[in-house]
Amino acid sequence: MNEKLTHFDTAGNAVMVDVTGKQETAREAVAEGWIRVGAEAMKAILEGTAQKGDVLGVARVAGIMAAKQTPQLIPLCHPLPLGKSAVDFHTDEAAGTVTATCTVKVSGQTGVEMEALTGVSVALLTIYDMLKAIDKGMEIGGIRLMKKTGGKSGTFCR
Amino acid sequence: MNEKLTHFDTAGNAVMVDVTGKQETAREAVAEGWIRVGAEAMKAILEGTAQKGDVLGVARVAGIMAAKQTPQLIPLCHPLPLGKSAVDFHTDEAAGTVTATCTVKVSGQTGVEMEALTGVSVALLTIYDMLKAIDKGMEIGGIRLMKKTGGKSGTFCR
Amino acid sequence: MNEKLTHFDTAGNAVMVDVTGKQETAREAVAEGWIRVGAEAMKAILEGTAQKGDVLGVARVAGIMAAKQTPQLIPLCHPLPLGKSAVDFHTDEAAGTVTATCTVKVSGQTGVEMEALTGVSVALLTIYDMLKAIDKGMEIGGIRLMKKTGGKSGTFCR
Amino acid sequence: MNEKLTHFDTAGNAVMVDVTGKQETAREAVAEGWIRVGAEAMKAILEGTAQKGDVLGVARVAGIMAAKQTPQLIPLCHPLPLGKSAVDFHTDEAAGTVTATCTVKVSGQTGVEMEALTGVSVALLTIYDMLKAIDKGMEIGGIRLMKKTGGKSGTFCR
Amino acid sequence: MNEKLTHFDTAGNAVMVDVTGKQETAREAVAEGWIRVGAEAMKAILEGTAQKGDVLGVARVAGIMAAKQTPQLIPLCHPLPLGKSAVDFHTDEAAGTVTATCTVKVSGQTGVEMEALTGVSVALLTIYDMLKAIDKGMEIGGIRLMKKTGGKSGTFCR
Amino acid sequence: MNEKLTHFDTAGNAVMVDVTGKQETAREAVAEGWIRVGAEAMKAILEGTAQKGDVLGVARVAGIMAAKQTPQLIPLCHPLPLGKSAVDFHTDEAAGTVTATCTVKVSGQTGVEMEALTGVSVALLTIYDMLKAIDKGMEIGGIRLMKKTGGKSGTFCR
DSSP: OOTTOTTBOTTSOBOBOOOTTSOOEEEEEEEEEEEEOOHHHHHHHHHHHTTSSOHHHHHHHHHHHHHHHHHHHSTTOOOOOOSEEEEEEEEETTTTEEEEEEEEEEEESSOOHHHHHHHHHHHHHHHHHHHTTTOSOOEEEEEEEEEEESSTTOOEEO | OOTTOTTBOTTSOBOBOOOTTSOOEEEEEEEEEEEEOOHHHHHHHHHHTTTSSOHHHHHHHHHHHHHHHHHHHSTTOOOOOOSEEEEEEEEETTTTEEEEEEEEEEEESSOOHHHHHHHHHHHHHHHHHHHTTTOSOOEEEEEEEEEEESSTTOOEEO | OOTTOTTBOTTSOBOBOOOTTSOOEEEEEEEEEEEEOOHHHHHHHHHHTTTSSOHHHHHHHHHHHHHHHHHHHSTTOOOOOOSEEEEEEEEETTTTEEEEEEEEEEEESSOOHHHHHHHHHHHHHHHHHHHTTTOSOOEEEEEEEEEEESSTTOOEEO | OOTTOTTBOTTSOBOBOOOTTSOOEEEEEEEEEEEEOOHHHHHHHHHHTTTSSOHHHHHHHHHHHHHHHHHHHSTTOOOOOOSEEEEEEEEETTTTEEEEEEEEEEEESSOOHHHHHHHHHHHHHHHHHHHTTTOSOOEEEEEEEEEEEOSTTOOEEO | OOTTOTTBOTTSOBOBOOOTTSOOEEEEEEEEEEEEOOHHHHHHHHHHTTTSSOHHHHHHHHHHHHHHHHHHHSTTOOOOOOSEEEEEEEEETTTTEEEEEEEEEEEESSOOHHHHHHHHHHHHHHHHHHHTTTOSOOEEEEEEEEEEEOSTTOOEEO | OOTTOTTBOTTSOBOBOOOTTSOOEEEEEEEEEEEEOOHHHHHHHHHHTTTSSOHHHHHHHHHHHHHHHHHHHSTTOOOOOOSEEEEEEEEETTTTEEEEEEEEEEEESSOOHHHHHHHHHHHHHHHHHHHTTTOSOOEEEEEEEEEEEOSTTOOEEO
């Protein structure tokens, strides 16, 4: 088996990797993703920022809370005392997309990529939920890690 | 405000829609999404099905459980006594993708699209988690509703 | 022991009351409570409605989600497929109070008072959390059931 | 926007404050609140301490557990490895009140006021739940921070 | 593959069984288990019933709440609106055992064996937790289904 | 009251012990338990390892995730940032038993016995759930702590 596959033991069984020997360092992860929506749904989102049904405000709260729920969702993910979680949105009316960015920080023995990716995913799913009465054809994509700092494996930047 | 935006009241405030007057009918939703992985990660997945580190087996369990967690993740989503939740995978070695399909059923007063979409998302995030030591450049996309039956709004098919 | 104390068996042990023999009817509960804040905190809340730090928007989402979490918080409370959950706020600048009202509905075998009361409590605690950097002397009070309809015990109105 | 409003970024969006740069110190918070009950309900509570339906025993467990659930309830609250959580009750038969006090401690980068306030709130809601068959007119109030030590902002005492 | 293994599809993949076609009937399950403790721990338990450290009272609440958490713990278990959950204890001083019995009822499309078994397990684990400072050699055993009624498969009695 | 009963204060009330003064050390706990199953169920388990319905794979994931849920299940248990969680199985066809072993590690101020015991219990309950269509007479037993290292009380070995 691939030796880098740390989520399995030598017998191939799933395991939550032992990180107790690792150093506690400052770690940060930034993830991104988008949802593509139709014109009517986009209008509803943009009006929301003008305080008539704040789709992005609700989605932001959902994303921040989901980052904290990550170890209950991703089976082999370590529970961590997150030090920061934030979700930002960028709306591109021409392209018909809302891009979500989630930034998570921790002082800990392992990284927070999964927290950032989960925060992005749930924020986008929440947008879907709030607009699905208007548009059932929306699509979520582009969910990926943008940046990761701290820890032995060092900095990753897309 | 858009009248179809049922997740807001007339003042534009977020609200969990009242479904108590709706009929209890059989409902089903199918959602789909994919993760694009590199050659080394794909190899690890394919070997996993040969019982050396079963990435897809763990991701399947994560997706099924996440569907049940949906109302705790998506703020305005109704809690429902789900009657079925299943996650399937299709691996396309040439394209370098694993496609996840989540099917959820319920006898209830509202639909299960969000449960199916959440199941797909968490299944794919779990694949990411288990392979991220090999490949940090993976991308998740194509998350969308494929089919929806039951309820007043009728059948949706992509 | 008091025979009305249905949360205990005849030996005085805590028990989640058997409601399986009860009829499934439409039920609704409305609960209320307030938080008293200082002038600076009140200003921050009122500005928030003008979209610079939407304290009440976040608190509303927290209250709606908390109503769904009630059976995980209140030991002898029944899990129910809630059909509606909504939180409204009324700000009284002169009195220095924000009043929260939570309305919960269900078609079920038992009532949703605790869900409404929990929704109110967590919405108010969230306001506290978001303003505590400005004002540590805030006080939460007046948490009580305003109305309850449906079920054998009939309508209650304060 | 008010600069002390650390739960919002400069654009006014909700954010879980970054505490990763803060020092890990011993922190403690004590919160209080009461529930006012009728004579019959008070009798049931007092008899409970004589082991026939221990209302306060169940409420104590509920409050301790709720303190641990705080980051899942309060959107912008940090998850913390709590080092202590305790709930005490004081019954004033003449006034018809039960006062709950919740004490929470942690060695961490941020305080535990919200945990103490949430513990108090859920303990009191649990008393309500167990007595609501006797008395629907109970009221919860006086929920406030009594003391807070540790951290940069120093000691707060009401 | 064994056709009775309903938790797997024909390809052998784990699946939450489809129960949406099944009839909603009254169902009940009773499960049992014991913990064997040393003399000093037994003394502490027995004194507890005399209101000085109520081990069984806390364990009862834990078991009742755990029954409600079952679908979040057992991957392929259906979420159900439980209608009753109760935990009883029988202490046998001579044998050095405490036996826990958990009874769960529901009107639903599938049974509640897992809820009863989970309630028993967590009640016993809680006893262990509260006494482990006295006795680390305690053992939990005899966890099994005692009775099951309702549903197509009919009554099971041990 | 027994002075070693740290989960109660001097008045006999349940309390989550204060560990904030304790040293953060490396701690490990190993727990074990078994499930006794009939011949047909054993056959299904053994075939599962040959990839037709992987009972133990699902149970392993359930046990690992349950260890992380422990503080939400065991009322007086401290939340901890677990550094490792693993579940292993040993199948004894002749005896008709599957033995589960759960190993949990943490750098923390208190131990992880309860996490290891909870991981074992939920892994075994999951096996029960997946095989109960074949065999309702299965029994779970032998749940006990095998080893514990770290902390002031030192090493425990059965």
